[in-house]
Amino acid sequence: MSLAEIIEEIKGKRDETGILTIHLNTDASSGNLSNGEWKIHLKNGLKELKEEVKEKDNQTELKALKKLQDKVEKEIATHQREMRKGFILVASADGELWKARILQVPVTTSFHWGKTAEMQQIEELAQRFPETALVAVQQADVTFIETSLGIIRDTRKYSWDVESENWIDYEEATTSRARGGGKDDFQHRFAENQHRWYKNLAAQLDKELKDRGLEGAYLIGSKESVSEIESNMNSKHVKGVITKNLGSKPDHEILNEVFETLI
Structure with a gap:
């Protein structure tokens, strides 16, 4: 409900x-x-x-x-x-x-x-504090947290899959097949394709927000990554940008830090 x-x-x-x-x-x-x-x-x-x-x-x-x-x-x-x-x-x-x-x-x-x-x-x-999403980006890993009145209602974690060239479930994306030829190779491919990957992510976020009936999202991550995503999203969906690297933190810590900033 x-x-x-x-x-x-x-x-x-x-x-x-x-x-x-x-x-x-x-x-x-x-x-x-x-x-x-x-x-x-x-x-x-x-x-x-x-x-x-x-x-x-x-x-x-x-x-x-x-x-x-x-x-x-x-x-x-x-x-x-x-x-x-x-x-x-x-x-x-x-x-x-x-x-x-x-x-x-x-x-x-x-x-x-x-x-x-x-x-x-x-x-x-x-x-x-309407129904919104917190999107924490850490390079090619994303945590999507649906919130309502500052409460976590649902969380989805996904990552970029090199072979299928799509954002998929995090557990699948962390297999050796998904990450391809090792960390160094992945980092190289990320540097070359960051713009295209984040453009793809922005489109997926717009769809996710619409499907869930949310009012928008707060983008969280490095200045470079959130700027890239924000520029490709529907402007009506971006509620705010928080330039902190929180992607590796537990969901409740992401929520706490974001709402400390907002409040």
């Missing part, structure tokens, strides 16, 4: 008993959150919501809210070691809606209980 579809599903949901919306800033780099103070903010925020519902003297709502809060606390306790910069949760009293996401982008801590979800921050995040 795409981000747009998730947002529409949440916006379309109404629960007469109540819907709980939590935005939680868990960014350890924030001065007041470095020692896990977000756990205190979570506890206090949930407590304040219960007090608000108690004042309404509606036992049905209060019971539903307490039940959801217990479930939320268990969910967060299970995933607290995975927390990055932000966390969003939207859940309805009737159990039909439960959306929880750990984010690589920060949010402003807030708690809301009402018949519909609080959508402002979610929609603002969707506009600022």
Whole structure:
């Protein structure tokens, strides 16, 4: 399900008993959150919501809210070691809606209980960090990371195959058949054919972005390589260029460094 579809599903949901919306800033780099103070903010925020519902003297709502809060606390306790910069949760009293996401982008801590979800921050995040790809290029090896709200949704790694003259699955491209007559020979052929290979890659990236329904891509790599690719891509697909050599890093480290730059 795409981000747009998730947002529409949440916006379309109404629960007469109540819907709980939590935005939680868990960014350890924030001065007041470095020692896990977000756990205190979570506890206090949930407590304040219960007090608000108690004042309404509606036992049905209060019971539903307490039940959801217990479930939320268990969910967060299970995933607290995975927390990055932000966390969003939207859940309805009737159990039909439960959306929880750990984010690589920060949010402003807030708690809301009402018949519909609080959508402002979610929609603002969707506009600022839409469904895009991070394309990390390291010579003839490419990591394509599909992201949504700073979350990795899918990764594809591929490399240039000398014999078929095409970008193929990374595991296939690292065989001796794919790399041809050794490292020195490959480096020589790369130097001679870099422009053509990257032109081919640009066309493949344009198609990949269109097929996946993504808004565009951030190109990551040496200045020479990303400039070559950018010049051959549809300009509407290039969201930005980051001149860092990150292609050899794990996917989550690429994501972290890119979003540190963007934020």
